[in-house]
Amino acid sequence: MACPCTWSTRRRSSSFSVRTLRSAARGAPSDTPSVRRGETHPPIPFRYVNAESIPEPGTTVSAYVAYVQDFVCATDILGDPRFPEGIPGVGRLAKSVLCVPALTRDETEVIAIIELYRKVNEEQYTLDEIQMVITMTGWIGAAVQLNNEKLFYLKESELNKYFINLLQLFFNGVVPFDKLVTDIVMFAKKTVGAERGSFYTILGNVVENTNDDILTEVYEEGLDTSQQIFKKKALQRFCKNCPGIAGYAARTGKVIVVEDAYEDERFNKAQDILGFRSRTIISVPIKNSLNVFGVLTLFNKFPRFTQRDEHMLETFASYCLLACQFKRASEDLQKTLHRYNGHNELLVMHVKPCTHDLEAIKNFNVQNLQIPRRYFGFDWFIGNHEKHAIDYVVYSFEYCLGSDFFDRPSLWEFALLARKSYRQNPYHNFAHAFTVFHCAFNIIVKNPKKFTMIEKTGLLIATLLHDSDHFGYTNTFLVMTGNWLAKLYEESCLEHHHIDMCMMFIEITNLFVRIAPEEIQELRRLIEQLILSTDPVSHFKVRGFLANLIKTGAFEWENYEHRLAYMENIMACADLSGQCKPFSVVKQVTASLYKEFYNQGDMEKELGLTPLSMMNREKQKLIPADQIKFLTIICLPMIEILVAVLPNTELLLKMCLDVIERWKMLKDKQEKNLWWPEESHVAL
Template identity: 30%
Template sequence: MFTYTPSAQNLQVRRKFKGFQNGYLKTHYQDLNEIKIKEYLQNHPEFLDNYVLSHVEPDHIQTWLERKKNDKNRDLCAVSIPKSCMHSESHQMIQDLSLTLQHQPTKYDVLVELGNCISSAINADGFTLFLADEGDDSLYIYMGQNARGEAILTLAKTNEVEVPLYVARQRKAIRLSRNNGDYSNYFKKKPKIGHILCQSIQQPDGKLIAVIEFFKHESGYAFQDEDEDIAYSYIIWGGIALHYAILCMNMNKNKKLNDFLLMVVRSIFQDMVSMELLVPKIMNYAQRLVDADRASLFLVDSKQQELYATVFDVGNDEQQEGKSSPDIRFKMGTGIAGIVAETGKTENIKDAYSDPRFNHEIDKQTGYKTKSILCMPLFNQTSIIGVVQMVNKRNGFFTEEDEKAFEMFAVYCGLAVHHTKLYDKIRKSEQKYKVALEVLSYHSTCAESEVQRLVPQLDNQFPIIDDYHFNSFAYGDDDKVCFAVHMFEDLFGLRRFDRQCLIRFTLTIRKNYRNVPYHNWSHGFSVANTMYTLIKKTSDVFRPIECLALYIAALCHDLDHRGKNNKFMADTESPLAAIYSTSTMEHHHFNQTVAILQNDGHNIFSKLSYQEYKQALSLIKHCILATDLALFFPNKSKLTVLIETEKFTWSSKEHRLMIQGIVMTASDLSASAKPWDVQEKTVKIIFEEFYDQGDAERKAGKTPIPMMDREQPNEQANSQVGFLSGICLPCYKTLYKLIPETKPLLDMVQFNLNKWRKIAANEETL
């Protein structure tokens, strides 16, 4: 308990005053006059009490009280110190209080200095300071300050501070003496104290700050009205100093808090990569902020409706030495932390064991005694993601100021925890993705034994394959790989390319075509064969880097095709459609091409210069995207206008990109320009894939278009007539105008179109 004891200087002042009193009495007590009577009555208050009660009418006493009240109000309005108090020592006391204000005092400094001044002015033997807490209806005995200037408090027991509590609640001063029967029990706990004057200290808005209880020993005189007036006047004057001190404290605290939070934000957001690093750091900062002995962070497991601690009991020496804490996990709504997680409301508990909500089990598990608790939720927008719990403030109890500071801190904690959890998920997803890539790489790349097995076959005699009418159905998959490698070597040689790498790349390309009816490895090879033939027969139409891009794009243009078109991907909300909003499958085919090139031993472009490599990839992407028929129509329209107006020029980069797009479409549709037996067989395979998509659409509750409806096979001829006349024929006509060497493609499409027209006409007559 902080009890004021007069200093040696103040004792000397009192002795001088007592000496003055004794000398005055010896000199002037012989003649009875007003001064002597006043002195006698002051020294014998019981005589005055008995006389007034026996000889004065109650109405007259009431008149005196009213007059005194009015006089007192006038004095208070003037905020003046009574003349009786304004001796030299009082002036010195006020000057001391003024000096205190010049050093940016805390409110505790001002309250103590104010108590010292009042004690000297009213000849009190000491005082006890009680501080009020905004958060509850309790008083806290002021025990002094710690090294950081924070108050050390202890909770005042109600039965031992009934007088200060009465003053705090009524905002009225009270004077008592030991012989006052109503409070005899109160004095029993204060054996050497005979007289008490207890007054409240308030802010201008009426908010209670403190209660001061002045006391005198039994040998002293009882406190009088004048003492109460003096004390009250000092309190009014000291209120100005107190107001300044509180402002100064708040400014300093806010500055320190802001500096602290800035340091915290810098620090914790650097460690957002890992919960294991972040949580202990948050807890250590939280401990420092509110001077707690222990700290814990409980995260919410929304699936299990539980709280769990990744790091518990920060501050425990064993934990700091690296020993693991017990596994702490409990249901929402259990204990203080569980209730805070459930309600989202902060809890500040002064005595944990007296609170029925407190969960004793954790103390039993840890062997630690919990006294006070400050528990606050962590939010992610409106949802609670965790709870931070501070345990046992080192000096006193968690205050409302601690709550406010901790509330600001909790905002940053919530952000850090939320983003760290997201980062953890991303990191785990990334690791899963890497594992998936490793598995995929193993299963989707060729084995080295396949490469070695194929090398000797490349020395075999090859059939004539630079022919638009080449029938790929006549050969197996391994043959097509050999043909593809041979076509590449024939076009570009091996001076800047590695044969083993080329074989490996081609085998992996084959492996990454899915086993669907039409868009499979056989189709990829067939398109590449048409492109090879076109490049061979058109000699110098395209530049070397363009030829390289066109051939690789043709070979890879349908990698990982699922047998479904772009519309189906969008309608079924495929993940691919979420990634690529336009040309969905075409973007995926290109990305698969790049992924294969990035595999070890697969980069066939490794000997190209950086600029050549960059240009090749750019052209490959353009060529693969050009196989989307949605891009074909605007591309053909622009090119047709250029041809008709004779504005097309091979020297224009834009014009060359357009013709590359048309060449890609022509190669992709080359099944329509094959001899009739090949064309007829191809159409049956194409429709099998169409029907598979139609079945999937019907299963999803959608009605497939007639061309994809297995129940309408008579639509095949009509659909082919529309396809050849509306897309294939215009494509090959445009191509023929710019590259006449492609006339065999145009002629065969026209032939096949006529055949389909006859079939369609015959079906209509049936």
């Protein structure tokens, strides 16, 4: 017998009570479905009901079934007071009705209803027919749920693609934040069917369950809904006593769903003062495990926001979190940059030379300058001449490069900045910097045609600034103690800092004003490379490369790679040239070095570490042996490479060998108990 059939889908709010027929609820048939729980009702009058009516008793049969979540088999629906509106569109023709719900697998939601009816002159439904319909409904429900889930996942996949593309545009600076917010809220409204939306970004760090007031930037739609961009309104404060729905979501870190705003005491009615009336609300916090960054709020979905809406908006929130974190990180970066610029201005002000030092250039005259007799020899040491160091620096630059290569006032100021940048360390001070600079100067003077103007300039600047603002500790110690400089650079942290100082001074003094732009880039790269090469870690690599070339006769001065490696070796030799002086000078230099080493060793002991012997003041007796080992293994091979290519630097090699012999003599006296403490121990 044919049966007229109406098919409708319904959604039930999770606040309703749950009564299910197990076979229908599981979405699968049962061998012996129970029909005793079905209900029969007397006749009722009929009138048409809106197809969008919500699940509730007192309207239609399908609405009642959706409400109770159980099947109904009514032998005569005419006159039944429990569903007075009967079956929409059928009128008084229907008498016997079989209405069966299809439930989700977890038995919490009605996803569809099968509604069958027979006319007045037709037979009632039998138990076998009821069992068959219930079984079919179970399978139909399973199919509907699987289809809904597939559609949901497809929709979620498209949603993910949309947000990924949108965030890429935002991260690349193509889409501004207010446009991003607009697209997010408008897309959220369209997805869940809401009437209006708001987006709040929280200022500062807010943790869940905070009792403090929360300050936010709010992005809202205007009364003119055709407005294309959500504009940032005035700041809004979520007070702890009257935060509103969005404020509760921000404060608790939980999703807040409101079915009737004016019946919810958490709702702040002042939000509707402009004529908009809030009914249903959902507020989703945008948060990570530590902080709440914002809140997404939607208003007025009919009849209410569902669990699926909540799940969908939580997906929205996860993408919004990335945008909010990026926005906050960008703002923090801008603040940090402004703070850095302020600190940099302060640094420049304090590092600027004194006025009287700058004006001393007026008295500078190369012709009247008294250059020490041995200045053009490797054995000369600045010692008591340090007060004339700036004069010597300017003189040396102009001697190698010519008086017109640099603007003299700029060069003078650059030299003053270099001197002021060195700390009052026992060893890594300006006297050491000048010693290194003087060694490179002499190598260039003795071989003027070997180097280009850029290479001469790079060597002189790099040697003068190679230890600028040295902390007096090794890179290893800075890394071990977590110093900020070690966190700023992954390797060679001190050398990178020296480069930064050097480039800052070049910029302050506009030192390269007379150099062509393309040569400036080349010169900067060379200076960076040369200063980085003073890191002891790189010495062995450069030495091995050059030693192999020289041994095989493959070294070519015209090959820039070979020449650059050789200039790096010059930097290393110049850096250690304080050990290639007359022995009386070497003892002074070594004493200064060990003072600095022992200072670090003392700090390592305080940290519970065991310092190296050369940094342990309790092992001063090992100084001669340590120096012999250091000079033989480190210094001597590099100087031999230097002399192999430029034989006129042989004096450095002779003095290095002489110093080694003097340390050996002290060591022999020490072993034979014929030594004196003041000779064997460096005066510390």
